[in-house]
Amino acid sequence: MLTTNQQLNNDSISRKKSSLFRWSTAFASVLLTASILTPAFTAPTAAWAEEVTDNVQQQAAAPYALTDSLQVEVKSLLNEKTNDGTRLAAVIRVKSQGTKAVKFPDLDLRVTTTDGQEYTLQASVLNAHVIRSQTVEELNYYVAVDRNDVFGLTELTWYSVDWYAYPKKETVQLSIPVSGISWNGQLSVPQNPADNRSWGEPFVLPAAIDSPIRYTPVSVSKDFGPDGPINNIVLLAENPSDGSHTVPDFTLDGKAEPGASNKLVFNGKRVEQGPIELEPKAKKYIHYTIPTDKDTVLNSFNVLTTETFQQVDAKGQVSAISYNVGRYNIQLPSGNGISAEFAEAPVYEAETAFHFDSISNAIDPNLSISLVEFHKYLNEGEGYQTAIAKYMLTNNGDIPVPLPVYQTKLLSQQGQKYNGTRQAAAASEIMPHSSYVISYSYNLPSDLEDNQMVVSFSDGKTAGVTGSSLGAYKVSFQASDPTASEMSFYPFNVKLNTWTLNAQTYGSTTSPITYTYRLMMDLDIVRNEKVTVDQNFAKLRLELIDPTGKQIGTKDLPFTGTNRIISGKQFIKFDNLRTDEQEYPLTIHMYEVIATPTGEAKRLVGILKQ
Template sequence: MTNSNHQWKKTALSVVLTASLLGTASMPSAMAASAAPEAAVTTDALKAASVGQASGTIAGTPLLQSYALTDKLQVEIKSLLNETTSEGTRIAAVVRVRSSDANVAKIPDLELRVKTADGYEYPMQASVFNAHAIRPGTTEELNFLVKVDRRSPSELTELVWYAVDWYSYPKKETVQLAVPVKGQEWTGPLSSFANSASSVLPWERSFTLSPALESPLVYTPVSVNRDNTPQGPVTTVKMRVENPSATKEAVPDFTIDGRSNGNGSTDKTVFPGKRVEASPLVLEPKEQRYIHFAIPTDKDTVLTNFNVLTPETFRQLDPKGQPSQVSYNVGRYQVALPVTSRTAEFNAAKPYEPGQPFVFDSLSDTIDPHLSVSMVEFHRHENEGEGYQTVIAKLLLTNNSDLPVPVPTFQTKLITAQGMTYSGNRQTGAIAEIMPQTSYAVSYAFNMPTENEDEQYVLKFTDAKTAAPASTTIGAYRVAMQETKLDVANMSFYPFKVKLNDWTLNARYNVPSALSPNTPISYTYRMKLDMDIARNEHVVVDPNSSKMQLELVDKTGRILSTKSLPFSGVNRLISGPQFIQFDTLRTEEHEYPLDINIYEVITTPTGEAKRLVGVLKQ
């Protein structure tokens, strides 16, 4: 009895000293009552620490309370698992041991047992890789596990270290240390964090994984995107990670699980996620960067929150004497995903000032910082007979540096005020890099229903490479549709401006020859164009850039012939007079009068999209 009382006082004193150092550590009520004189000394410190924690914006995992295992060794409960499945119950504990000894200290050969609320006590098996000694001023983590053949869940109440004298009969057992653990266990993916309100975080709340993990890195959820990929729906959570310390820090292994309210076609509510970036990932002092987590879901699943989980590993020997590994995760936080409406993204986007460079996420490396991106044209184009229209956004990529810059691989989406999203198809470019102090015009085509007549959209830029196959947003702006005026004296085929000075259209007869007297009379049309073509000399074009297309149309609206005229290449349009021959006609008669429709044509992955820019009438 005397030894037991001495041990109880020793443990209580250790708890009080630890609480005075950590500030927000809580004490079991019995221990606090027995240690009242010592606790009174630290009241002001506890109040100050509590105020600081409440007013801060960075959440931390619950403080790890220290207990004295020996005079020189302190223990903390880092992780505690109590997971019940159809195969039984798995109980695991990770214990952190700290040494204050000036010499190498032996870790006592003690037996660890776990007690449950229904009165059971289970001996736990030590990992074969557990340390047996600890160096001065260092920390070791010890792993323990027990599998119990029971399927009814029971709360864990205590971890108890026993000193067992195996040479006495009957064997003698002495409690070395008893640690209360009620409310600290993780019961698996469906845990609700009901006993730890500080672990339930709102969206965009910054957090650390310390002190559960000894890492100073700060994480902040910044965006969430849902994509339909060839492998199925994927929700991507993007987090900003910052290293506030003065030393290099590696991002520790942790993951997230997506949670839903079971609002899909299945009863599944937990969806495991995976970090996209491969380890190791090291941040320099004061560095910030993004990390991404991809969560595959069912087709009609809407995630409401996600759990932040840290991995643990227990190693044991299999029947052949080879080490085998048991891995599991322990939850640290539950983070609420933002509740957004279909129109939220449209309403949140900033208006775009025509001609000004877009501003992108500064932490994204998708677009070179020396490269500016602006929009030079935004028009609707026709797709006759195809059942849809095409919106074309022409973007100007300008290299402001003195070195070549690769053409970036960003993708785009258009979002309507009603929340409908249309993906952009980028023109196939023949240019891999942009020369210094030059620009390159690239077009993105968005196919959408013909009845859509919105005048404003949100143009969203996405990085489809970093978190592939999902995408992450790097910028979004509200853009206005440009009006096309049918003015043949001022036609735009960016980067070309075309002024039509004069034109004529004449029919030419092909009469039978002596060698082919039975050949019927046919017609062709020869058009003379006199144009002035001005070009922005600093903008590079390729064969997939805009072309001029001429259509011969009769008085009933029937297209008799078309001619496509490029602005680049050997047979390109030039300033001054030139002749265009319409050889293939859909008529055998001489038609008069005719209209000539002038279109800007852009080749997209789904076909040609054209925009009417002028009409000529005979």
């Protein structure tokens, strides 16, 4: 009886002989392949190679000759542990080099493991049996094995089996080395170091996927949806070829370090639905969202493609088994790019036009956007501050331009982001050679003391939590003095010359006594006539405050319409007072009030004291 070591040595010798035979067969196949390889399987052209010189390495999937007229290459290889064992799967691309349709030979496909075990893969019921001339078919194979230990894969081998011989005769038709190319599940990373990329480094999908489109990670941000944090990743897709191409289906999975959550991988999905077609030399943003648990910080994401294996169950019903295969692991910037976003944003020059991303079509090229007012005010008794930004949109063209629906956010130096809320109603279009003012409000923490923030713009047309980034600028809050006699309500400038507040008493022996107050204001109002406003524009609100600080009356004064405030003396009567006695001294708070979908936003512009 052989000892354990003798048995292992004999097994090793047998495997080496078998491996040598398969290697020689594979080598002969490579020589044959080199002479009959068609352009579909060749390396990228010189022109395309020049396009991807900036750190993009095309993954070459080596083709092998299975027969005189059929070539094969490995598109995907899976070796994934599950709770029930291990899933092994392979997707093989087959191309016919002949001049007529060829039947795919009846062969067994087996995978060899690092410990010498060999498993036969089951063919999908939807695998093609005939390969038409000069076409490519994908064949899917799968098997689940009852193993929970860790092992690798070394070879894929096609066997021709003569079942009528006794004992049955097996002949190696082709063997392909596959060490280091299998995907080992969502917790793994690509085994090829070239497939582990830094943020901002472009990549193309493997050659076996047959797509020339190049992808570059350009933006990452975090938002909070109804169910928790959502990480938003934007890729720039570029088609460098001279033909149109559809973006292949792939997804992103976020990966986190062990921490408060036991979950380390978070599945993402593409925001854009349906096929994405890229014309020659075209560029387009693609958006992905990755929901995570609270306090989870992602440090990288995997780029994965999905494969599907079809099988027939015991009842004769066809069922599908889907799995993902990782292609790249891409590191996220430190802090998800928040600190870098603030540091890299340029300082905005007051009342100049913002420069936006030229790839996006969110902003009409004839439209310029500038910031004309940016104020911050602490809402007394509300526990938060309100920042109000007014953007002037100018149509420099000769035809009306639709009002763009863009989103804005404020980014603090500490990395917190605050969504902007657009005014409740706005015009639908901007007339030629005219301007329109639109307001956004931002709710900020009461203890936020930053005098400078980054305002970032994104495409509001994109379906998802955030759209495509258009640009970001550092902007400083404007100083506001509520005791000054001049107040800005761009495009209106209001100067208060004089004012008086008088009490009036009404009543008789037969009716109760009531009190009202009449305010006289002498105003000078100057307006920029080139800027259009409508009935949705901000209003001037007057709040009557008693000596205890309680509000006892209000009055809203519009800047547009028949009852608008005008230059000169005007009298405002406070009715429906919340008091049944005459008060003195009184204070009048003057606010700019803007209606938003989430309520009113107001800014203190003046204080009048008796």
